[in-house]
Amino acid sequence: xxxxxxKILSQSIAFWTFRILSxxxxxxxxxxxxxxxxxxxxxxxxxxxTKMPEDGMTKGGIYPAIIGTLCLIAGSMLFAFPIxxxxxxxxxxxxxxSWYRRFVQLMTANLAGVPSIVFGLFGMALFVNKLGFGDSxxxxxxxxxxxxxxxxxxxxxxxxxxxxxxxxxxxxxxxxTKLQTIKRVTLPMALPNIITGLILSIGRVSGETAPILFTxxxxxxxxxxxxxxDQVMALPYHLYVISTSGxxxxxxxxxxxxxxxxxxxxxxxxxxIANIIRRFLTKKYKTN
Amino acid sequence: MRLLLVLVKPLPLTVxxxxxNKTIEGVLMLSSTITTLTVLLIVLxxxxxxxxxxxxxxxxxxxxxxxxxxxxxxxxxxxxxxxIFDQETTNWKLVGGANDSILLFTFNDLxxxxxxxxLGPEFEYLPHKMDSLIEANPGMIAVFSKKYLDKNHKSxxxxxxxxxxxxxxxxxxxxxxxxxxxxLGVLPLILGTLYVSIVAILIALPIGLATAIYIAEVAHPxxxxxxxxxxxxxxxxxxxxxxxxxxIVIVPLxxxxxxxxxxxxxxxxxxxxxxxxxxxxxxxxEDALRNTPRAMKEASLALGATQWQTIYKVVIPYSASGIxxxxxxxxxxxxxxxxxxxxxTGNAAVMPHSLLEPLxxxxxxIAAELGxxxxxxxxxxxxxxxxxxxxxxxxVINIWVETISKRRVNR
Numbered sequence: 001x002x003x004x005x006x007k008i009l010s011q012s013i014a015f016w017t018f019r020i021l022s023x024x025x026x027x028x029x030x031x032x033x034x035x036x037x038x039x040x041x042x043x044x045x046x047x048x049x050t051k052m053p054e055d056g057m058t059k060g061g062i063y064p065a066i067i068g069t070l071c072l073i074a075g076s077m078l079f080a081f082p083i084x085x086x087x088x089x090x091x092x093x094x095x096x097x098s099w100y101r102r103f104v105q106l107m108t109a110n111l112a113g114v115p116s117i118v119f120g121l122f123g124m125a126l127f128v129n130k131l132g133f134g135d136s137x138x139x140x141x142x143x144x145x146x147x148x149x150x151x152x153x154x155x156x157x158x159x160x161x162x163x164x165x166x167x168x169x170x171x172x173x174x175x176x177t178k179l180q181t182i183k184r185v186t187l188p189m190a191l192p193n194i195i196t197g198l199i200l201s202i203g204r205v206s207g208e209t210a211p212i213l214f215t216x217x218x219x220x221x222x223x224x225x226x227x228x229x230d231q232v233m234a235l236p237y238h239l240y241v242i243s244t245s246g247x248x249x250x251x252x253x254x255x256x257x258x259x260x261x262x263x264x265x266x267x268x269x270x271x272x273i274a275n276i277i278r279r280f281l282t283k284k285y286k287t288n
Numbered sequence: 289m290r291l292l293l294v295l296v297k298p299l300p301l302t303v304x305x306x307x308x309n310k311t312i313e314g315v316l317m318l319s320s321t322i323t324t325l326t327v328l329l330i331v332l333x334x335x336x337x338x339x340x341x342x343x344x345x346x347x348x349x350x351x352x353x354x355x356x357x358x359x360x361x362x363x364x365x366x367x368x369x370x371x372i373f374d375q376e377t378t379n380w381k382l383v384g385g386a387n388d389s390i391l392l393f394t395f396n397d398l399x400x401x402x403x404x405x406x407l408g409p410e411f412e413y414l415p416h417k418m419d420s421l422i423e424a425n426p427g428m429i430a431v432f433s434k435k436y437l438d439k440n441h442k443s444x445x446x447x448x449x450x451x452x453x454x455x456x457x458x459x460x461x462x463x464x465x466x467x468x469x470x471x472l473g474v475l476p477l478i479l480g481t482l483y484v485s486i487v488a489i490l491i492a493l494p495i496g497l498a499t500a501i502y503i504a505e506v507a508h509p510x511x512x513x514x515x516x517x518x519x520x521x522x523x524x525x526x527x528x529x530x531x532x533x534x535x536i537v538i539v540p541l542x543x544x545x546x547x548x549x550x551x552x553x554x555x556x557x558x559x560x561x562x563x564x565x566x567x568x569x570x571x572x573x574e575d576a577l578r579n580t581p582r583a584m585k586e587a588s589l590a591l592g593a594t595q596w597q598t599i600y601k602v603v604i605p606y607s608a609s610g611i612x613x614x615x616x617x618x619x620x621x622x623x624x625x626x627x628x629x630x631x632x633t634g635n636a637a638v639m640p641h642s643l644l645e646p647l648x649x650x651x652x653x654i655a656a657e658l659g660x661x662x663x664x665x666x667x668x669x670x671x672x673x674x675x676x677x678x679x680x681x682x683x684v685i686n687i688w689v690e691t692i693s694k695r696r697v698n699r
Contacts (some may be wrong), residue, residue: 007597008594008595010596011595011596014596014599014600015596017498018498018499020336021494021495021499022498022499022503022507023517025499026518029518029563029566030518031636032533033522033525034535035537036529052522057589080321083319086315086316086319086320087319087322088320088539089316090317091320094313094317094386102322102325104320104321105324106425107324107327109686109690110327110687111323112325113328113624113683113686114330114624114682115624115625115626115651115678115682117626117651118624118675118678118682120654120655121654121658121671122329122330122333124564125337125672126333126657143490146326149322149326153323177503179309179311200524204524207525207526208526209527210626210627210651210655213655214659227299228594234518239528239529239532240528240631241366243531243535243631244535244630244631260533263525263528263529264525267521267524267525267526268521270524271524275517
């Protein structure tokens with residue numbers, strides 16, 4: 001009887017500890033977001049996102065940084081998405097469990113674990129200096145694209161893995177070739193999952209600072225880029241400079257809060273879209 | 289005519305299809321090779337630049353160190369030179385010479401010794417004058433550009449070691465722009481990185497583990513449905529935002545609580561990194577916990593064990609390798625994290641003594657200094673050397689995690 005009581009007591013102590021700690025985690029995480037959003041939402045206005053920075057980046061808006069980040073997202077996805085999806089298809093659909101598959105998978109895993117600053121170093125050495133692109137959208141996009149590549153490959157693989165083999169076999173049984181099966185059966189089925197992965201990698205790319213430090217980011221450049229060889233401002237780098245090394249850190253604090261809110265909003269919106277697609281997808285499979 | 293017709297006759301459809309299929313397969317294979325190629329290119333570029341630091345002399349530019357011919361010292365290390373020119377070492381005895389005090393000469397002292405007429409309008413008499421000056425002062429050490437060295441100089445040029453892997457890895461001083469000799473010891477940076485990352489994991493692991501157990505085993509599915517997407521969202525928040533939060537909230541808080549002159553410290557970095565590592569640790573641990581076969585759990589419950597006993601006697605031991613993978617992965621992320629750490633640790637490249645003092649990590653050093661290092665100079669190469677160290681550390685961690693998860697699958 002007493003040992004039963006002890007058991008129950010220790011269980012409830014343990015579970016309450018977990019409950020409180022997990023609530024604390026949620027509390028910390030929510031308070032970080034809440035703090036920044038509460039302080040910064042007042043700064044965010046139509047003018048803030050459509051005007052050039054003024055007065056040593058203490059007033060005005062962050063329009064060029066937003067455009068810069070959009071350029072980098074577009075550039076990096078243009079590079080990473082086709083290559084990533086194609087290599088995901090190749091690895092999953094074409095290679096058997098061979099040394100090549102294991103080797104590529106090991107390399108992909110390794111690439112995913114490389115710190116972002118190392119991508120920055122590499123991008124600077126190869127794209128900026130060796131290939132002579134200079135600090136440019138091209139160099140920055142390629143660097144960010146390499147960073148997103150393993151994410152896209154992995155999502156594609158996972159998406160293809162999730163499709164039941166009976167669909168492929170049914171297609172083959174009807175006389176379809178491998179390519180036809182991929183084009184008509186597996187790829188359309190995997191597409192929503194792949195797109196979810198794409199959206200999440202856009203989120204990652206939009207917030208990365210270290211890879212763009214030496215490949216594209218401009219400290220202050222109140223004009224829009226006209227070619228892929230131009231430098232641009234970018235949101236995360238902008239937040240970094242105005243919160244640490246701006247000409248007047250105290251006065252640009254409001255701008256910093258506003259920029260942080262925009263960055264959080266981008267990630268938030270992308271996550272919501274990804275979740276909607278995912279939910280839509282699971283529903284669709286359930287009804288089938 | 290008939291031959292031509294044969295040539296013009298289109299290839300059979302099946303052949304065209306076959307060629308098309310093979311082409312597409314080739315393109316797909318090419319793109320998957322790009323990933324592999326990228327890793328190899330990263331290794332190539334990083335290590336080519338990084339290793340070339342060992343071919344460099346620590347002396348700045350084309351300078352030479354010139355000594356009196358009678359001086360017993362022929363050879364000086366970078367650390368010796370720094371100490372001499374910082375006037376910490378003032379006697380030749382300390383660097384293996386005779387008991388004689390050291391007399392410094394740098395280019396700034398030029399006007400103390402010679403007038404402008406003596407040197408000539410284009411310093412054409414300088415080499416000769418320098419040579420006789422050094423010969424007249426037995427204790428003199430002079431640093432100047434190679435082009436002012438007299439062709440038949442009587443004074444001797446000291447030999448200086450190139451940067452060696454040993455001094456690079458074990459050197460305790462990081463002054464990459466010091467004059468006349470740069471000091472490239474990365475030990476404080478390596479220790480700073482490990483220090484901050486390990487403390488961060490020590491903070492994050494117990495909390496993350498508790499949260500993961502709660503989500504995987506205890507929480508109602510509805511609560512789980514709230515927790516999961518929030519944690520995923522937080523994994524996606526850019527590190528610069530966490531760094532910004534650390535800068536405006538955690539740094540002042542630490543300054544206030546511990547009554548420090550500056551709040552930027554290793555502790556601030558560790559706390560920010562712990563917060564950032566939480567989503568990774570929770571997600572990976574939870575996945576591992578949920579992989580426990582249902583039959584094992586039910587067997588334990590059927591034997592009369594409580595849910596909590598089942599968790600710590602069955603579920604946790606079963607998923608131990610997954611939990612350790614989460615911890616290692618968390619450390620890996622923390623080691624490579626750049627921006628947040630750069631913003632809150634204060635970036636003092638000194639040997640870390642206490643968590644309440646500013647320190648500096650490898651990624652933060654690269655981010656802070658690469659912009660100012662001239663391309664292909666010694667400082668630039670040293671930063672690539674740091675990149676190599678970082679790459680090796682994270683590579684080892686990745687392979688480690690990979691083997692741990694493979695062990696789990698095999699069981």
